[in-house]
Amino acid sequence: MDLSFVILIEMLYAVATLVLISAGLAVVFGMMKVINLAHGEFMMLGGYATITATSLGVNVFVAMLVIAPLIVGLIGLVVERLVIRHLYGRLVDTMLATWGLSLFFIGAATMIFGNTTTGISTPIPGFAVGAYQINGYNFFIILVAIALVLALLAVLKGSRAGLIARGAMQRSDMAAALGYSPDRIYMATFFCGSALSGLAGAVLAPLVGLVPTSGGAYIAKSFITVIAGGPALIAGLISSATSFGIVSQIFTFAVSPVMGEVALLVAAVILLRLMPQGITSRFFKGKL
Amino acid sequence: MSLNRRNFLGAAAALTASPLLPRAAFAADSIKLGAIHDTSGIFDAYGKPMDQAVRLAVQEINAAGGILGREVEVFAYDTQSDMALYSQYGQQLTRQDRVDVVHGGILSASREAIRQTMRKTKTPYFYNVLYEGGVCDRNIFINGVTPAQQVEALVPYAMGKAAGKKVYILAADYNYGQITARWIQKFVADNGGEVVGTDFFPLDVSDFGSTLAKIQGAAPDLVIAPLVGGAHLSFFRQWAAAGMKGKIPLASTTLGVGNEQKVLTAEEGDGIMVAYNYSQELDTPANTAFKAAWAKAYGSSDNIHETAVSTYQGVKTWAKAVDMAGSLDRDALIAAMESGISIDGPSGKITVDAKTHHAVLDVHLMEFKGQKMQVIETLPQRQPIDTQAVCDLGTNPNDNTQYEIQI
Incomplete structure (x- = not known):
């Protein structure tokens, strides 16, 4: 009984982690069609922003939920103005440019923070479920992921800004004809996407030992999640994160953590073979 | 203060020229010592202090009059954490610089990249790192601990601290982790215990949530974790968080070799048991003097770690052997090294094992406390029993293999 509860929590946590690490990419890649290979590095920078802010005496939750997203968002803004805005619509070129950016960020972080492992301890204590101890921080991550999805939904579906952004992504010429500046809209959207990446890196920072190359561990998983999700932004994110999270956790518990990772990749291959356009090309059609 | 070769030679030349020093100037030609370490890139946390250790040891040797009245000159190369550069610089050291000895290499892959070059060119090679054991080659000398030396000491101590006999092993998924896990299984069984689970993790795994649940499901009395690198550090963090x-x-x-005790907070680290050849907290005159000399040369002694100390001791052992041999000839040097030579270094007494060219050394049982590795107990002069089981250079001097030790 206790064990099944623990497994349930671990599954929710795995899904929440996938949602978190993929949300920023879903906006930048799913909406804007920019292949951002520096996505992992944005997360890494979010982690360092949190650790630096915390060591300067800022409350750890403020650092994670406010400061890190803002800082990484601003970095994203600069990157968009200097590099990305010249490359909209050129898929392969964005890939090359952002790969260069990722190398640059790794180098810069190494110069500033050194090539050593840093970290902060988790701010929430663990607690017992029957005979088991659970990491209380897992619940925090699940909550953040839920809040993030609700916020995305509210902004994209419920607000005028979201409507304009979605419209501009589909037909920027029409948006321009109606008096909106696509340039501004792209800039703002990229800022949001980067901030979401920064938030993910910040929230995960207390669980990992952070090194400048940490971003590499997330990049593959986040791309797989976003691509397998398909055209619908939020429905795709949730459906693919849920399927992969559950599959990988089942294999992790039944066999070993390595098999869990393998199962995730195999599931992705099978899924994309059956549904090359992603889950939401067949299910939840027309949803956001 | 950072010390590069030019600065160092300048300083050494100034010392040589100083009339206050009570010794004659060095003979004209210097002894060439090659050093090959990753002082940049992802392994620089290991490599930088090792490079500093070589320079510090050589500085001390020269200040004391050099070896055989000759000055020792360092030829150092930075391999940038790139295995391909090891072969290149290995060739350069042996064929172009024609050095008399090479110290260096960090990962086992880097050692294997240059070992054959050293052997072919008859350049004595010192590998001063703890590693998985089993290398049997007359041309190489290794003074780091091997898994059996470490595990043999750690397992009985840790099991003594545990409430029962059930052990769970979490290991890194490559040859070091696999081999070490096998040794742990052996010594747990030898001490009357039972291994209830063994899990291997690729080096980039950083989420251990499900593992924590699995461990609790197996309800062990002790967890032993030969995990490696930054991603695996997360385990210790998540363990404490849960x-x-x-x-x-x-x-x-493995925890502590890269000074990880300073990365984990005291709450996360306190109580973790480890066994190594060196701790900064070792309270011996040799270690105190060593730390003072290091701080004087480099500003702070905080970055000293086990492999840096091994490197320092490797250079000192080599110097003593050359003095004893009275020449730089390779065979004379090997004969001197095989004579049961030993030095008293910061980590304790290090004796060269003639049969395997490994080291007989002290293993210190330690516990993390307040971001330091407190020494609990010292087990003096442990034999490299794993390599001894497969390697005998006395009867088979032409051996040139790395044995995979069957347990």
């Missing part, structure tokens, strides 16, 4: 600390004792064969 409140497991204090419920099940934890031991590791």
